[in-house]
Amino acid sequence: MFERIKGIIADKLSVNEGDITLEASFIEDLGADSLDIVELIMALEDELEMEIPDDVAEGFVTVGDVVEYLKEHSEE
Secondary structure, three states: OHHHHHHHHHHHHOOOHHHOOOOOEOOOOOOOOHHHHHHHHHHHHHHHOOOOOHHHHOOOOEHHHHHHHHHHHOOO
């Protein structure tokens, strides 16, 4: 799951996959802004065929937050 998500993050945020760790902050470490994060969430929803509620997505700070949520709520 992490590897798949890492690829989507690298593509959407134009960062090197090597820079993406579970502890990486989207804003501070990966240089994302709020629009980047919205686009990333939409890409994850499309790729994983699921919906992530806005109130949940607003709480995502690190890559680990996203991975943990998707592990708990994905059917994979």
